[in-house]
Amino acid sequence: MVSPESVQSVEIARAESTRGEVVLRRRTNGTGADVLELRVNGVFVMDTLETTSEIELAAQALELVEDPSTVLVGGLGLGFTLQRVLADPRVERAVVVEIEETLVQWMRDGTVPHGPALLADTRATVVNADIAMAIAEARSTYDLVLLDVDNGPGYLVHQRNEAVYQEEFLRRCRDVLGPGGVLVVWSANAAPDLLAALRTVFGAAEEQAHDVLLQDRPEEYFLYLARR
Ligand SMILES: C[S@@+](CC[C@H](N)C(=O)[O-])C[C@H]1O[C@@H](n2cnc3c(N)ncnc32)[C@H](O)[C@@H]1O
Structure with missing residues (x-):
């Protein structure tokens, strides 16, 4: 699975755990809607667009x-x-x-x-x-x-x-x-x-x-x- 390319992407929260980093990003999709994206250890895990x-x-x-x-x-x-x-x-x-x-x-x-x-x-x-x-x-x-x-x-x-x-x-x-x-x-x-x-x-x-x-x-x- 490959991360969707972000149109505009902003980090809104980040944390380190013993397993690595957990990052929440907000990107704006083509229609102007906000999409949240979860990444763990640099790997795209999921977003709120395709659920x-x-x-x-x-x-x-x-x-x-x-x-x-x-x-x-x-x-x-x-x-x-x-x-x-x-x-x-x-x-x-x-x-x-x-x-x-x-x-x-x-x-x-x-x-x-x-x-x-x-x-x-x-x-x-x-x-x-x-x-x-x-x-x-x-x-x-x-x-x-x-x-x-x-x-x-x-x-x-x-x-x-x-x-x-x-x-x-x-x-x-x-x-x-x-x-x-x-x-x-x-x-x-x-x-x-x-x-x-x-x-x-x-x-x-x-x-x-x-x-x-x-x-x-x-x-x-x-x-x-x-x-x-
Ligand atoms: C793909 S997401 C789950 C998405 C969820 N089905 C949803 O609808 O949003 C995977 C989640 O499992 C958590 N996770 C990873 N390894 C785990 C483990 N061994 N035990 C419990 N949770 C774990 C991750 O931190 C992450 O939040």
Whole structure:
């Protein structure tokens, strides 16, 4: 995935964590609208212009389960997956796990303008942790687990997230799903090894390609779905 070229781009927030820098930039697109862009370690992670696949990550999962009352989201980012989860009135509790405390702060204090309203939803709980730790320590089951913590196994921002796409971790995800619960994993690239690992762990899994437009350039992002 390549960063969209900025027409005009201004840095509005920056922080250093033990994993590197987290930067929020505002650029103005061709129509004069403001677009927020999140970069981690110099790598484009997402923006607020093309969010269809982040929203589909939630929408596809919500469609597969009759009563998705509890949802675990890995990676808050700019909150589009969480927003789609909370738009579903069947959801009673959504736990979102985000490793970068500063990003949570930017969502809470309005640095990301839509953040405060989103996190004010009483059904949402933000946990500042590594998803690997959160899954290992989970004491209850979820109807849905939605993972979007990196750009996918072929394009990692953090090398340590490699494990998120591998059998051992996917097995733990299966174990925190209730019967019939669904896991969906987002990836910027087709990930045949991830699909194979999901099929090993769950018995069956589906790959979906979703068309996206990055600065008028057509691309595909991928979702991987599996049911317990
Ligand atoms: C692509 S963004 C998520 C986008 C989100 N789906 C949305 O709709 O805005 C990935 C997020 O995962 C976070 N992250 C990266 N590694 C993580 C980990 N191991 N555990 C939890 N969060 C992580 C990043 O800091 C970033 O906020």
